[in-house]
Amino acid sequence: MNAIAVPQHPPTRLDELKQWVEDVARLTRPDAIHWCDGSDAENAALIANMQADGTLIKLNEKTHPDSWLHRSHPDDVARVEHLTFVCTRHADDAGPNNHWMAPDEGHAQMDALFDGCMRGRTMYVIPYCMGPIDSPLSRCGVEITDSPYVVANMRIMTRMGAAALARIEREGLAGGAFVKGLHSIGELDPNRRFIMHFPEELTIKSYGSGYGGNALLGKKCHALRIASYQARSEGWLAEHMLILGVENPQGETHYIAAAFPSACGKTNLAMLIPPEGYRRDGWKVTTIGDDICWMRPGADGRLYAINPEAGFFGVAPGTSSKSNPNALATIQNNTIFTNVGLTADGQPWWEGLDGGVPAYDWRGHEYDSSAPASSRGPAAHPNARFTVSAKQCPSYSPMAEHPQGVPISAIVFGGRRASLVPLVFEARDWTHGVLVGAAMGSETTAAATGAVGVMRRDPMAMKPFCGYNFADYFAHWLSFGDVAGLPKIFHVNWFRKGDDGKFLWPGFGDNLRVIEWMIARVKGDAGAQDTPIGALPHAHDLNLDGVDLGDEARAKLFGFDEAGWREEFAGIGEFLDEYGPRMPAALKAEQARILAELGG
Numbered sequence: 001m002n003a004i005a006v007p008q009h010p011p012t013r014l015d016e017l018k019q020w021v022e023d024v025a026r027l028t029r030p031d032a033i034h035w036c037d038g039s040d041a042e043n044a045a046l047i048a049n050m051q052a053d054g055t056l057i058k059l060n061e062k063t064h065p066d067s068w069l070h071r072s073h074p075d076d077v078a079r080v081e082h083l084t085f086v087c088t089r090h091a092d093d094a095g096p097n098n099h100w101m102a103p104d105e106g107h108a109q110m111d112a113l114f115d116g117c118m119r120g121r122t123m124y125v126i127p128y129c130m131g132p133i134d135s136p137l138s139r140c141g142v143e144i145t146d147s148p149y150v151v152a153n154m155r156i157m158t159r160m161g162a163a164a165l166a167r168i169e170r171e172g173l174a175g176g177a178f179v180k181g182l183h184s185i186g187e188l189d190p191n192r193r194f195i196m197h198f199p200e201e202l203t204i205k206s207y208g209s210g211y212g213g214n215a216l217l218g219k220k221c222h223a224l225r226i227a228s229y230q231a232r233s234e235g236w237l238a239e240h241m242l243i244l245g246v247e248n249p250q251g252e253t254h255y256i257a258a259a260f261p262s263a264c265g266k267t268n269l270a271m272l273i274p275p276e277g278y279r280r281d282g283w284k285v286t287t288i289g290d291d292i293c294w295m296r297p298g299a300d301g302r303l304y305a306i307n308p309e310a311g312f313f314g315v316a317p318g319t320s321s322k323s324n325p326n327a328l329a330t331i332q333n334n335t336i337f338t339n340v341g342l343t344a345d346g347q348p349w350w351e352g353l354d355g356g357v358p359a360y361d362w363r364g365h366e367y368d369s370s371a372p373a374s375s376r377g378p379a380a381h382p383n384a385r386f387t388v389s390a391k392q393c394p395s396y397s398p399m400a401e402h403p404q405g406v407p408i409s410a411i412v413f414g415g416r417r418a419s420l421v422p423l424v425f426e427a428r429d430w431t432h433g434v435l436v437g438a439a440m441g442s443e444t445t446a447a448a449t450g451a452v453g454v455m456r457r458d459p460m461a462m463k464p465f466c467g468y469n470f471a472d473y474f475a476h477w478l479s480f481g482d483v484a485g486l487p488k489i490f491h492v493n494w495f496r497k498g499d500d501g502k503f504l505w506p507g508f509g510d511n512l513r514v515i516e517w518m519i520a521r522v523k524g525d526a527g528a529q530d531t532p533i534g535a536l537p538h539a540h541d542l543n544l545d546g547v548d549l550g551d552e553a554r555a556k557l558f559g560f561d562e563a564g565w566r567e568e569f570a571g572i573g574e575f576l577d578e579y580g581p582r583m584p585a586a587l588k589a590e591q592a593r594i595l596a597e598l599g600g
């Protein structure tokens with residue numbers, strides 16, 4: 001048996017951290033323990049090791065300097081919602097929206113998996129800070145992992161290393177807490193894989209997966225599941241939202257936060273490039289964040305938001321110079337690609353990329369692009385991702401580093417809905433807006449394992465990420481309702497389809513036309529028609545200069561289908577009822593009021 005590799009002088013003064021690292025080492029039995037300082041030298045050494053053992057493949061240095069391809073285990077390519085648990089003392093506190101296990105049982109099951117699992121491996125201790133290192137809105141954690149790939153990704157996605165450790169120690173010595181995340185790739189066996197959260201203990205245990213959302217514990221596990229739980233008791237919001245800044249020709253900037261489910265357009269909207277005419281007129285869009293938003297009311301009653309992340313873990317397929325030129329520019333160097341295809345000259349490739357021919361698919365098998373499309377499948381996995389520092393993004397806003405965050409003017413909810421849901425509508429008030437978020441539906445995507453394209457309720461895009469009972473979560477949202485200065489709430493759908501199955505709205509840069517309307521509504525100077533579901537613009541309320549929409553598109557994007565909505569609202573009522581008496585009465589009353597207006 002290996003000696004327990006606890007260094008004589010662990011580099012921390014914080015007893016709680018020292019003790020936890022020792023306990024984990026005693027359980028997992030690594031050959032060595034490495035405390036990450038986040039330095040360039042440390043990163044270079046880790047990368048060199050991973051290149052040597054094949055974990056990373058060097059990409060073409062001329063076209064993609066300092067960039068790498070990682071091929072995951074083929075069974076480990078997405079989040080695993082069926083294996084993800086929230087372990088609260090009372091099952092009701094996790095709610096019907098989560099898989100639940102009693103904490104004792106969860107720990108026992110996980111500790112059995114972790115027992116001795118790091119033998120022959122190095123254990124890395126990663127102190128990290130979610131959010132700007134000097135922001136009062138930021139929160140810290142420590143991830144312990146046996147995966148150097150996780151270390152390299154956490155270094156991009158969070159503020160990781162010495163500065164984070166200093167903050168953790170300062171806060172810890174003053175009685176503050178940090179989130180403890182324990183991760184091992186284990187054997188990458190899908191039958192021995194669990195992602196467990198213990199929100200009451202600020203603890204995460206993740207075993208058996210190396211995939212981003214399961215293994216980079218700062219992201220979904222901490223910044224959403226644990227943080228949403230913390231935010232509830234501390235009076236703030238932790239949300240699955242992008243944040244963008246929109247500067248109009250008058251030089252005013254409005255910040256907008258938008259919640260879309262996984263692979264439904266957050267990264268794309270966050271990096272939007274205005275259409276030609278808008279650029280000429282002086283519109284500018286800047287990026288604060290593309291996936292997670294932490295918001296808290298300021299002294300003036302407005303919500304102030306930070307992006308807790310430092311990088312983007314974005315969907316590669318579909319990213320092109322046409323759809324998202326900012327993302328493409330961001331990932332030209334210093335990027336880790338996971339599960340993309342590869343060209344003969346060592347460039348990353350995915351479906352939708354302009355140009356290039358894949359010679360290998362994401363598994364590393366030779367790829368014959370001339371074979372019939374039906375027989376060859378995609379070269380990149382549909383959930384192939386890039387990991388890259390936000391600082392490389394041409395549209396990244398300096399305000400993203402601001403410790404006080406940015407004031408939010410509008411909150412946008414949106415899903416992938418082929419039918420019924422119009423391009424945009426505005427909620428009547430905060431309570432109605434919370435219902436709009438709670439009632440969100442979307443067709444499933446490749447970001448999680450399971451069937452794709454199935455419509456499911458995904459309230460506020462948080463179905464996979466809310467660390468507590470949705471009924472309590474909606475009540476928490478409603479509790480903000482008497483704060484003056486709150487943002488207006490909207491709903492959008494970029495994914496409405498015509499009878500031919502094609503998207504009716506051009507999307508991407510043209511989404512700015514919808515945002516322009518929202519900002520005008522915030523300022524009180526844009527038209528709309530009132531309907532039971534909210535205020536809907538007429539086509540002429542939006543600037544559609546240069547957009548060619550046919551009659552079908554106009555009718556469906558700006559139309560209101562009363563019978564369809566009556567059915568939808570009946571379904572929303574059933575959904576709310578699944579939560580029993582815990583569901584806030586105000587939300588049910590709002591649903592009943594609208595259903596009645598719809599004639600139901």
Ligand SMILES: Nc1nc2c(ncn2[C@@H]2O[C@H](COP(=O)(O)OP(=O)(O)OP(=O)(O)O)[C@@H](O)[C@H]2O)c(=O)[nH]1
Binds near residue numbers: 262266267268314508
């Ligand atoms: N039709 C259409 N497709 C879009 C639009 N915006 C994004 N998409 C597509 O939606 C897919 C996912 O977009 P992303 O921006 O990566 O989604 P995301 O919400 O950031 O995803 P996560 O990282 O999983 O949270 C890509 O294939 C995009 O090309 C749009 O406005 N219209």
Ligand SMILES: O=C([O-])CC(=O)C(=O)O
Binds near residue numbers: 447
């Ligand atoms: O969590 C992940 O792996 C990627 C992501 O952003 C999502 O699925 O929403």
Ligand SMILES: [Mn+2]
Binds near residue numbers: 240261262263291
């Ligand atoms: Mn996401």
